[in-house]
Amino acid sequence: MRPLFKAERERARALSTTSRWDWDGLPGREAAAKRAQWAMFRAHLHESGELDVLVAFGVRAELAARGWDREWPVLPAQAKNPGRWPGTRDGGWPERVTVRLPAPLVGQVPAACWHTSEDAIGKLRDWRDKHPDMLPTKPFRYPAEDAALAEYEELAAQVTPAGDIWRAAVQRGIAAEPVIRERQAVAVDA
Template structure:
Protein backbone atom coordinates (compact mmCIF):
# COMPACT_ATOMS: atom_id res chain seq x y z
CA UNK A 1 0.00 0.00 0.00
CA UNK A 2 1.06 3.61 -0.62
CA UNK A 3 0.98 5.76 2.49
CA UNK A 4 -0.38 9.29 2.49
CA UNK A 5 1.96 11.79 0.88
CA UNK A 6 3.43 14.74 2.69
CA UNK A 7 1.73 18.10 2.40
CA UNK A 8 4.88 19.59 0.89
CA UNK A 9 5.54 19.42 -2.81
CA UNK A 10 3.38 19.17 -5.91
CA UNK A 11 2.48 16.47 -8.40
CA UNK A 12 2.27 16.96 -12.21
CA UNK A 13 -1.16 16.29 -13.70
CA UNK A 14 -2.10 15.81 -17.35
CA UNK A 15 -5.76 15.47 -18.25
CA UNK A 16 -7.85 15.38 -21.43
CA UNK A 17 -10.54 18.07 -21.53
CA UNK A 18 -13.38 19.21 -23.75
CA UNK A 19 -12.78 21.24 -26.89
CA UNK A 20 -12.51 24.97 -26.21
CA UNK A 21 -11.35 24.58 -22.62
CA UNK A 22 -7.81 25.82 -23.29
CA UNK A 23 -9.01 28.95 -25.05
CA UNK A 24 -11.50 29.76 -22.33
CA UNK A 25 -8.82 29.25 -19.69
CA UNK A 26 -6.41 31.61 -21.45
CA UNK A 27 -8.95 34.42 -21.34
CA UNK A 28 -9.93 33.80 -17.71
CA UNK A 29 -6.32 33.66 -16.51
CA UNK A 30 -5.46 36.79 -18.47
CA UNK A 31 -8.29 38.67 -16.74
CA UNK A 32 -7.31 37.30 -13.33
CA UNK A 33 -3.70 38.39 -13.84
CA UNK A 34 -4.93 41.88 -14.59
CA UNK A 35 -6.92 41.79 -11.37
CA UNK A 36 -3.80 40.67 -9.51
CA UNK A 37 -1.93 43.66 -10.92
CA UNK A 38 -4.65 45.99 -9.64
CA UNK A 39 -4.52 44.40 -6.20
CA UNK A 40 -0.74 44.64 -6.04
CA UNK A 41 -0.93 48.35 -6.90
CA UNK A 42 -2.63 49.05 -3.58
CA UNK A 43 -0.66 51.49 -1.44
CA UNK A 44 -0.07 48.94 1.33
CA UNK A 45 2.10 46.85 -1.01
CA UNK A 46 4.24 49.72 -2.26
CA UNK A 47 7.98 49.47 -1.51
CA UNK A 48 8.85 52.99 -2.62
CA UNK A 49 11.06 54.94 -0.20
CA UNK A 50 11.42 51.90 2.05
CA UNK A 51 14.68 50.48 3.28
CA UNK A 52 15.77 47.18 1.79
CA UNK A 53 14.77 45.41 4.99
CA UNK A 54 11.24 46.84 5.11
CA UNK A 55 10.79 46.42 1.35
CA UNK A 56 11.65 42.72 1.74
CA UNK A 57 9.08 42.45 4.54
CA UNK A 58 6.39 44.01 2.33
CA UNK A 59 7.19 41.71 -0.58
CA UNK A 60 7.06 38.68 1.72
CA UNK A 61 3.70 39.82 3.11
CA UNK A 62 2.37 40.24 -0.44
CA UNK A 63 3.49 36.72 -1.39
CA UNK A 64 1.78 35.37 1.70
CA UNK A 65 -1.38 37.31 0.88
CA UNK A 66 -1.30 35.94 -2.67
CA UNK A 67 -1.03 32.37 -1.36
CA UNK A 68 -4.02 32.89 0.95
CA UNK A 69 -6.17 34.43 -1.79
CA UNK A 70 -5.36 31.61 -4.20
CA UNK A 71 -6.04 28.95 -1.59
CA UNK A 72 -9.38 30.53 -0.67
CA UNK A 73 -10.43 31.00 -4.29
CA UNK A 74 -10.32 34.80 -4.06
CA UNK A 75 -7.72 35.03 -6.84
CA UNK A 76 -7.22 32.33 -9.49
CA UNK A 77 -4.51 33.86 -11.65
CA UNK A 78 -2.58 30.66 -12.42
CA UNK A 79 -3.74 27.33 -13.80
CA UNK A 80 -2.28 25.53 -10.79
CA UNK A 81 -4.25 27.70 -8.36
CA UNK A 82 -7.45 27.43 -10.39
CA UNK A 83 -7.23 23.64 -10.67
CA UNK A 84 -6.32 23.09 -7.01
CA UNK A 85 -9.19 25.24 -5.78
CA UNK A 86 -11.63 23.53 -8.13
CA UNK A 87 -10.50 20.02 -7.16
CA UNK A 88 -10.91 20.86 -3.47
CA UNK A 89 -14.41 22.11 -4.18
CA UNK A 90 -15.25 18.98 -6.19
CA UNK A 91 -14.08 16.70 -3.38
CA UNK A 92 -16.05 18.74 -0.85
CA UNK A 93 -19.20 18.53 -2.98
CA UNK A 94 -18.87 14.74 -3.15
CA UNK A 95 -18.18 14.44 0.57
CA UNK A 96 -14.71 13.11 -0.23
CA UNK A 97 -12.70 15.85 1.52
CA UNK A 98 -11.69 13.57 4.37
CA UNK A 99 -8.90 11.12 5.22
CA UNK A 100 -8.85 7.90 3.18
CA UNK A 101 -7.02 4.61 3.71
CA UNK A 102 -3.88 4.03 1.63
CA UNK A 103 -4.52 2.80 -1.90
CA UNK A 104 -2.73 -0.07 -3.68
CA UNK A 105 0.15 0.56 -6.06
CA UNK A 106 -2.00 -0.55 -9.01
CA UNK A 107 -4.12 2.58 -8.53
CA UNK A 108 -1.17 4.42 -10.12
CA UNK A 109 -0.67 1.99 -12.99
CA UNK A 110 -0.44 3.55 -16.42
CA UNK A 111 -3.50 3.19 -18.61
CA UNK A 112 -7.21 3.57 -18.04
CA UNK A 113 -9.07 2.05 -15.15
CA UNK A 114 -11.75 -0.48 -16.14
CA UNK A 115 -14.95 1.43 -16.86
CA UNK A 116 -13.17 4.65 -17.82
CA UNK A 117 -14.94 6.51 -20.61
CA UNK A 118 -13.02 7.09 -23.81
CA UNK A 119 -13.24 9.92 -26.33
CA UNK A 120 -14.86 13.31 -26.24
CA UNK A 121 -11.85 15.14 -24.79
CA UNK A 122 -9.59 16.29 -27.62
CA UNK A 123 -7.57 18.89 -25.69
CA UNK A 124 -4.82 18.33 -23.10
CA UNK A 125 -4.11 20.34 -19.96
CA UNK A 126 -1.06 20.06 -17.71
CA UNK A 127 -0.78 21.58 -14.26
CA UNK A 128 0.50 20.77 -10.78
CA UNK A 129 -1.51 19.94 -7.66
CA UNK A 130 -0.39 19.83 -4.03
CA UNK A 131 0.76 16.26 -3.38
CA UNK A 132 -1.62 15.83 -0.44
CA UNK A 133 -4.60 16.92 -2.56
CA UNK A 134 -3.67 14.62 -5.45
CA UNK A 135 -3.23 11.76 -2.99
CA UNK A 136 -6.59 12.43 -1.35
CA UNK A 137 -8.39 12.54 -4.70
CA UNK A 138 -6.76 9.34 -5.96
CA UNK A 139 -7.51 7.50 -2.73
CA UNK A 140 -11.15 8.65 -2.84
CA UNK A 141 -11.54 7.57 -6.47
CA UNK A 142 -10.00 4.18 -5.79
CA UNK A 143 -11.89 3.28 -2.64
CA UNK A 144 -15.27 4.40 -4.00
CA UNK A 145 -14.67 2.59 -7.31
CA UNK A 146 -12.86 -0.58 -6.18
CA UNK A 147 -15.94 -2.84 -5.86
CA UNK A 148 -17.12 -1.93 -9.37
CA UNK A 149 -13.59 -2.29 -10.77
CA UNK A 150 -13.40 -5.81 -9.30
CA UNK A 151 -16.74 -6.72 -10.89
CA UNK A 152 -15.61 -5.27 -14.23
CA UNK A 153 -12.51 -7.49 -14.18
CA UNK A 154 -14.80 -10.48 -13.61
CA UNK A 155 -17.06 -9.28 -16.44
CA UNK A 156 -14.12 -9.11 -18.86
CA UNK A 157 -12.98 -12.59 -17.89
CA UNK A 158 -16.45 -14.02 -18.51
CA UNK A 159 -16.74 -12.35 -21.90
CA UNK A 160 -13.28 -13.50 -23.00
CA UNK A 161 -14.36 -17.07 -22.35
CA UNK A 162 -17.53 -16.65 -24.42
CA UNK A 163 -16.77 -14.35 -27.36
CA UNK A 164 -13.74 -16.11 -28.98
CA UNK A 165 -15.80 -19.30 -29.38
CA UNK A 166 -18.52 -17.62 -31.45
CA UNK A 167 -18.54 -16.04 -34.89
CA UNK A 168 -21.74 -14.13 -34.24
CA UNK A 169 -22.86 -12.12 -31.22
CA UNK A 170 -23.86 -14.53 -28.47
CA UNK A 171 -27.32 -14.49 -26.99
CA UNK A 172 -27.51 -12.28 -23.97
CA UNK A 173 -24.75 -9.93 -25.14
CA UNK A 174 -27.07 -6.92 -24.87
CA UNK A 175 -27.81 -7.83 -21.27
CA UNK A 176 -24.08 -8.24 -20.59
CA UNK A 177 -23.38 -4.80 -22.05
CA UNK A 178 -26.07 -3.31 -19.83
CA UNK A 179 -24.37 -4.89 -16.82
CA UNK A 180 -21.08 -3.40 -18.00
CA UNK A 181 -22.68 0.03 -18.32
CA UNK A 182 -24.12 -0.11 -14.81
CA UNK A 183 -20.76 -1.12 -13.35
CA UNK A 184 -18.82 1.46 -15.36
CA UNK A 185 -21.12 4.19 -14.06
CA UNK A 186 -19.90 3.37 -10.54
CA UNK A 187 -16.25 4.02 -11.42
CA UNK A 188 -14.92 7.53 -10.83
CA UNK A 189 -11.49 8.07 -12.35
CA UNK A 190 -9.03 10.74 -11.33
CA UNK A 191 -9.51 12.25 -14.79
CA UNK A 192 -13.17 12.79 -13.95
CA UNK A 193 -12.15 14.68 -10.81
CA UNK A 194 -9.48 16.75 -12.59
CA UNK A 195 -11.92 17.78 -15.34
CA UNK A 196 -14.65 18.64 -12.84
CA UNK A 197 -12.14 20.57 -10.74
CA UNK A 198 -10.92 22.61 -13.69
CA UNK A 199 -14.51 23.41 -14.63
CA UNK A 200 -15.36 24.49 -11.09
CA UNK A 201 -12.24 26.65 -10.98
CA UNK A 202 -13.18 28.26 -14.29
CA UNK A 203 -16.68 29.02 -13.04
CA UNK A 204 -15.27 30.64 -9.91
CA UNK A 205 -12.72 32.67 -11.91
CA UNK A 206 -15.48 33.90 -14.23
CA UNK A 207 -17.46 35.12 -11.20
CA UNK A 208 -14.41 36.85 -9.76
CA UNK A 209 -13.72 38.62 -13.05
CA UNK A 210 -17.35 39.74 -13.30
CA UNK A 211 -17.52 41.09 -9.74
CA UNK A 212 -17.66 44.90 -9.39
CA UNK A 213 -14.25 46.43 -8.79
CA UNK A 214 -13.79 48.11 -5.39
CA UNK A 215 -13.87 51.89 -5.49
Protein backbone atom coordinates in the same frame (compact mmCIF):
# COMPACT_ATOMS: atom_id res chain seq x y z
CA MET B 1 -17.57 27.53 10.80
CA ARG B 2 -19.93 24.78 9.63
CA PRO B 3 -22.55 27.21 8.26
CA LEU B 4 -19.80 28.99 6.33
CA PHE B 5 -18.53 25.74 4.80
CA LYS B 6 -22.09 24.67 3.96
CA ALA B 7 -22.73 28.01 2.25
CA GLU B 8 -19.48 27.65 0.29
CA ARG B 9 -20.44 24.15 -0.87
CA GLU B 10 -23.86 25.39 -2.02
CA ARG B 11 -22.28 28.36 -3.80
CA ALA B 12 -19.76 26.09 -5.55
CA ARG B 13 -22.56 23.75 -6.65
CA ALA B 14 -24.51 26.69 -8.09
CA LEU B 15 -21.43 27.98 -9.93
CA SER B 16 -20.74 24.60 -11.47
CA THR B 17 -24.20 24.46 -13.04
CA THR B 18 -24.22 28.01 -14.48
CA SER B 19 -20.94 28.21 -16.32
CA ARG B 20 -20.58 31.07 -18.75
CA TRP B 21 -18.44 28.67 -20.78
CA ASP B 22 -21.14 26.06 -21.36
CA TRP B 23 -21.65 25.37 -25.06
CA ASP B 24 -23.98 22.39 -24.83
CA GLY B 25 -27.01 22.89 -27.05
CA LEU B 26 -25.59 25.90 -28.92
CA PRO B 27 -25.58 25.94 -32.72
CA GLY B 28 -22.29 24.77 -34.26
CA ARG B 29 -20.77 28.19 -34.99
CA GLU B 30 -21.67 29.59 -31.56
CA ALA B 31 -20.35 26.48 -29.82
CA ALA B 32 -17.07 26.71 -31.77
CA ALA B 33 -16.70 30.39 -30.88
CA LYS B 34 -17.45 29.68 -27.20
CA ARG B 35 -14.86 26.85 -27.15
CA ALA B 36 -12.26 29.14 -28.74
CA GLN B 37 -12.97 31.88 -26.18
CA TRP B 38 -12.70 29.33 -23.39
CA ALA B 39 -9.34 28.08 -24.72
CA MET B 40 -7.99 31.66 -24.90
CA PHE B 41 -9.27 32.44 -21.41
CA ARG B 42 -7.72 29.25 -20.05
CA ALA B 43 -4.39 30.06 -21.76
CA HIS B 44 -4.44 33.54 -20.19
CA LEU B 45 -5.09 32.07 -16.75
CA HIS B 46 -2.34 29.51 -17.21
CA GLU B 47 0.23 32.09 -18.32
CA SER B 48 -0.59 34.36 -15.39
CA GLY B 49 -0.45 31.50 -12.86
CA GLU B 50 -4.09 32.01 -11.94
CA LEU B 51 -5.16 28.67 -13.39
CA ASP B 52 -3.28 26.85 -10.61
CA VAL B 53 -5.32 28.67 -7.97
CA LEU B 54 -8.60 28.20 -9.81
CA VAL B 55 -8.09 24.48 -10.41
CA ALA B 56 -7.03 23.91 -6.79
CA PHE B 57 -10.26 25.64 -5.78
CA GLY B 58 -12.17 23.53 -8.31
CA VAL B 59 -10.65 20.26 -7.04
CA ARG B 60 -11.58 21.08 -3.46
CA ALA B 61 -15.11 22.09 -4.53
CA GLU B 62 -15.58 18.93 -6.62
CA LEU B 63 -14.35 16.68 -3.82
CA ALA B 64 -16.62 18.48 -1.33
CA ALA B 65 -19.63 18.19 -3.66
CA ARG B 66 -19.10 14.43 -3.82
CA GLY B 67 -18.51 14.14 -0.06
CA TRP B 68 -14.92 13.05 -0.74
CA ASP B 69 -13.10 15.89 1.03
CA ARG B 70 -11.43 13.71 3.67
CA GLU B 71 -8.38 11.53 4.23
CA TRP B 72 -8.29 8.35 2.12
CA PRO B 73 -6.28 5.16 2.54
CA VAL B 74 -3.10 4.92 0.50
CA LEU B 75 -3.58 4.14 -3.17
CA PRO B 76 -2.81 0.42 -3.69
CA ALA B 77 -0.22 -0.70 -6.24
CA GLN B 78 -2.87 -2.19 -8.55
CA ALA B 79 -4.49 1.23 -8.88
CA LYS B 80 -1.20 2.62 -10.22
CA ASN B 81 -0.89 0.09 -13.05
CA PRO B 82 -0.54 1.68 -16.49
CA GLY B 83 -3.69 2.04 -18.55
CA ARG B 84 -7.29 2.78 -17.75
CA TRP B 85 -9.24 1.22 -14.94
CA PRO B 86 -11.94 -1.24 -16.04
CA GLY B 87 -15.18 0.56 -16.82
CA THR B 88 -13.64 3.90 -17.74
CA ARG B 89 -14.60 5.53 -21.02
CA ASP B 90 -12.97 7.80 -23.53
CA GLY B 91 -14.25 11.10 -22.26
CA GLY B 92 -11.16 13.24 -22.13
CA TRP B 93 -10.25 16.55 -23.62
CA PRO B 94 -8.22 16.73 -26.81
CA GLU B 95 -5.48 18.77 -25.09
CA ARG B 96 -3.69 18.54 -21.76
CA VAL B 97 -4.12 21.11 -19.01
CA THR B 98 -1.02 21.46 -16.84
CA VAL B 99 -1.29 23.04 -13.40
CA ARG B 100 0.75 23.10 -10.20
CA LEU B 101 -1.29 21.76 -7.29
CA PRO B 102 -0.45 20.93 -3.67
CA ALA B 103 0.84 17.33 -3.42
CA PRO B 104 -1.77 16.23 -0.86
CA LEU B 105 -4.55 17.37 -3.20
CA VAL B 106 -2.96 15.56 -6.14
CA GLY B 107 -2.84 12.33 -4.12
CA GLN B 108 -6.35 12.74 -2.74
CA VAL B 109 -8.07 12.61 -6.14
CA PRO B 110 -6.91 9.18 -7.36
CA ALA B 111 -7.24 7.75 -3.84
CA ALA B 112 -10.84 8.96 -3.58
CA CYS B 113 -11.67 7.70 -7.07
CA TRP B 114 -10.11 4.30 -6.44
CA HIS B 115 -11.62 3.69 -3.03
CA THR B 116 -15.11 4.70 -4.16
CA SER B 117 -14.83 2.62 -7.36
CA GLU B 118 -12.89 -0.38 -6.04
CA ASP B 119 -15.88 -2.71 -5.59
CA ALA B 120 -17.19 -2.02 -9.10
CA ILE B 121 -13.68 -2.40 -10.59
CA GLY B 122 -13.35 -5.83 -8.97
CA LYS B 123 -16.75 -6.88 -10.29
CA LEU B 124 -15.82 -5.62 -13.77
CA ARG B 125 -12.66 -7.73 -13.70
CA ASP B 126 -14.80 -10.74 -12.74
CA TRP B 127 -17.20 -9.83 -15.56
CA ARG B 128 -14.34 -9.80 -18.07
CA ASP B 129 -13.14 -13.21 -16.85
CA LYS B 130 -16.68 -14.54 -17.27
CA HIS B 131 -17.12 -12.96 -20.75
CA PRO B 132 -13.61 -12.89 -22.30
CA ASP B 133 -14.84 -12.51 -25.90
CA MET B 134 -17.40 -9.80 -25.24
CA LEU B 135 -16.34 -6.22 -25.97
CA PRO B 136 -18.62 -3.49 -24.60
CA THR B 137 -17.51 -1.03 -27.30
CA LYS B 138 -17.97 -3.38 -30.26
CA PRO B 139 -20.41 -1.87 -32.82
CA PHE B 140 -22.26 -5.13 -33.58
CA ARG B 141 -23.84 -7.17 -30.80
CA TYR B 142 -25.83 -10.37 -30.67
CA PRO B 143 -29.17 -10.18 -28.83
CA ALA B 144 -27.93 -12.87 -26.42
CA GLU B 145 -25.24 -10.42 -25.21
CA ASP B 146 -27.72 -7.75 -24.08
CA ALA B 147 -28.11 -8.90 -20.47
CA ALA B 148 -24.36 -9.27 -19.92
CA LEU B 149 -23.64 -5.90 -21.52
CA ALA B 150 -26.34 -4.25 -19.40
CA GLU B 151 -24.59 -5.67 -16.33
CA TYR B 152 -21.29 -4.25 -17.62
CA GLU B 153 -22.84 -0.81 -18.17
CA GLU B 154 -24.34 -0.82 -14.68
CA LEU B 155 -20.97 -1.63 -13.11
CA ALA B 156 -19.06 0.80 -15.35
CA ALA B 157 -21.36 3.62 -14.22
CA GLN B 158 -20.06 3.06 -10.67
CA VAL B 159 -16.42 3.75 -11.64
CA THR B 160 -15.16 7.32 -11.32
CA PRO B 161 -11.88 7.89 -13.18
CA ALA B 162 -9.61 10.63 -11.84
CA GLY B 163 -9.88 12.42 -15.19
CA ASP B 164 -13.56 13.10 -14.48
CA ILE B 165 -12.56 14.91 -11.30
CA TRP B 166 -9.75 16.87 -12.96
CA ARG B 167 -12.01 18.01 -15.83
CA ALA B 168 -14.80 18.98 -13.43
CA ALA B 169 -12.24 20.85 -11.30
CA VAL B 170 -11.03 22.92 -14.25
CA GLN B 171 -14.62 23.80 -15.16
CA ARG B 172 -15.60 24.61 -11.55
CA GLY B 173 -12.48 26.69 -11.01
CA ILE B 174 -12.92 28.73 -14.17
CA ALA B 175 -16.63 29.20 -13.44
CA ALA B 176 -15.69 30.50 -9.97
CA GLU B 177 -13.06 32.93 -11.32
CA PRO B 178 -15.20 36.09 -11.02
CA VAL B 179 -16.11 35.29 -7.41
CA ILE B 180 -12.52 34.47 -6.46
CA ARG B 181 -11.26 37.65 -8.14
CA GLU B 182 -13.89 39.67 -6.24
CA ARG B 183 -12.86 38.10 -2.93
CA GLN B 184 -9.20 38.83 -3.63
CA ALA B 185 -10.08 42.48 -4.30
CA VAL B 186 -12.02 42.69 -1.03
CA ALA B 187 -9.11 41.09 0.85
CA VAL B 188 -6.65 43.61 -0.64
CA ASP B 189 -8.93 46.54 0.26
CA ALA B 190 -9.31 45.36 3.87
